[in-house]
Amino acid sequence: LAGCGVAGDLGRRLAFLAEADQLKSVYRASTLCDASRHENSAEHSWHLALYALVLAGYAGPGVEIGRVIRMLILHDLVEIDTGDVPIHSANGAAHHGAAQLAAEAAAAARIFGLLPDAQGQAFRALWAEFEENETPDAVFAKSLDRAQPVMQNIAAGGGSWIAYDVTYAQLVERVGSRIERGAPRLWGWLDARAHGFFEKPS
Amino acid sequence: LAGCGVAGDLGRRLAFLAEADQLKSVYRASTLCDASRHENSAEHSWHLALYALVLAGYAGPGVEIGRVIRMLILHDLVEIDTGDVPIHSANGAAHHGAAQLAAEAAAAARIFGLLPDAQGQAFRALWAEFEENETPDAVFAKSLDRAQPVMQNIAAGGGSWIAYDVTYAQLVERVGSRIERGAPRLWGWLDARAHGFFEKPS
Numbered sequence: 456l457a458g459c460g461v462a463g464d465l466g467r468r469l470a471f472l473a474e475a476d477q478l479k480s481v482y483r484a485s486t487l488c489d490a491s492r493h494e495n496s497a498e499h500s501w502h503l504a505l506y507a508l509v510l511a512g513y514a515g516p517g518v519e520i521g522r523v524i525r526m527l528i529l530h531d532l533v534e535i536d537t538g539d540v541p542i543h544s545a546n547g548a549a550h551h552g553a554a555q556l557a558a559e560a561a562a563a564a565r566i567f568g569l570l571p572d573a574q575g576q577a578f579r580a581l582w583a584e585f586e587e588n589e590t591p592d593a594v595f596a597k598s599l600d601r602a603q604p605v606m607q608n609i610a611a612g613g614g615s616w617i618a619y620d621v622t623y624a625q626l627v628e629r630v631g632s633r634i635e636r637g638a639p640r641l642w643g644w645l646d647a648r649a650h651g652f653f654e655k656p657s
Numbered sequence: 658l659a660g661c662g663v664a665g666d667l668g669r670r671l672a673f674l675a676e677a678d679q680l681k682s683v684y685r686a687s688t689l690c691d692a693s694r695h696e697n698s699a700e701h702s703w704h705l706a707l708y709a710l711v712l713a714g715y716a717g718p719g720v721e722i723g724r725v726i727r728m729l730i731l732h733d734l735v736e737i738d739t740g741d742v743p744i745h746s747a748n749g750a751a752h753h754g755a756a757q758l759a760a761e762a763a764a765a766a767r768i769f770g771l772l773p774d775a776q777g778q779a780f781r782a783l784w785a786e787f788e789e790n791e792t793p794d795a796v797f798a799k800s801l802d803r804a805q806p807v808m809q810n811i812a813a814g815g816g817s818w819i820a821y822d823v824t825y826a827q828l829v830e831r832v833g834s835r836i837e838r839g840a841p842r843l844w845g846w847l848d849a850r851a852h853g854f855f856e857k858p859s
């Protein structure tokens with residue numbers, strides 16, 4: 456929006472929304488269900504909001520689904536600065552390294568800082584709550600963020616499991632445990648379908 | 658999800674979510690802000706949900722922003738069957754033709770019909786409310802759906818206005834009037850920035 460005059464309450468909000476557009480150019484390890492290409496973090500965020508809407512009845516007690524949806528709409532915006540770090544990359548070690556966490560915190564300060572103060576602070580708090588993964592809303596949101604790529608991989612015939620040479624034990628540890636915590640029946644369903652992919656012929 | 662067993666409440670919901678993935682392959686007339694490619698309807702839907710969250714304070718009285726967000730998450734799913742019909746295509750005539758409306762109604766019946774009955778009916782009603790554009794929530798949601806491509810075109814230096822040879826009068830009639838109805842201050846801001854694009858040197 457160069458030269459458009461982005462001062463004032465509305466100007467700052469629209470500048471943020473134009474900045475957010477860049478999330479459509481951040482590509483993830485997972486593919487579309489038809490395996491035709493990798494998915495980007497903007498369409499992934501839409502898909503997760505739809506997951507929350509459709510699977511609300513599978514959330515634990517005390518979950519407010521409207522907050523979960525807002526959290527999921529915002530949760531990946533930091534990737535505009537940091538990129539997506541695939542959960543299975545660097546043998547599972549890169550995803551929550553200290554350098555990565557510091558880069559994401561700086562990205563949150565910059566990107567949410569484009570907004571008028573009150574809303575910027577509220578969004579940053581909601582993003583931090585998601586990352587900390589402790590409140591019922593965050594735990595459910597995180598379980599959906601882990602479940603959706605499993606669905607993509609089942610549909611695509613392997614997807615990022617093949618690309619990163621993932622074992623069933625790694626899937627259970629890095630992904631299944633998180634899904635089970637927030638949505639146990641969902642992990643039960645996915646586990647039954649994912650398990651067969653990892654069975655080697657004896 | 659062929660062969661995955663998609664009966665039962667959870668199976669039907671997950672089959673719907675896998676079907677919804679196809680919205681990521683429906684491309685629109687508008688481009689990304691950097692003009693690098695056309696945007697798809699899934700990432701556009703995410704962007705609109707973010708617009709609603711960020712611009713809630715610019716909505717008219719009686720608007721419930723959580724409902725607007727749900728409406729926007731769902732509003733383009735019919736395009737999996739029908740494709741996106743650009744508002745400026747066929748000189749503005751194709752977008753709300755009778756054949757197009759009938760195709761969209763059939764798509765809504767098929768796609769939302771994948772879900773368990775109660776949720777499928779609720780989603781279909783929310784989609785129909787958006788299309789009818791009469792309730793305060795729908796009018797605000799529609800104004801955002803019209804405003805976001807204007808933002809994309811301003812940022813991209815013309816975008817779909819160039820591709821469809823749009824005049825300023827057509828923009829006001831097809832787009833501006835809708836934005837003004839739901840979010841008058843938003844149209845004021847966009848109009849001031851869009852107008853210059855259409856001014857021919859004399």
Ligand SMILES: [Ca+2]
Nearest residue numbers: 531534539540
């Ligand atoms: Ca991510």
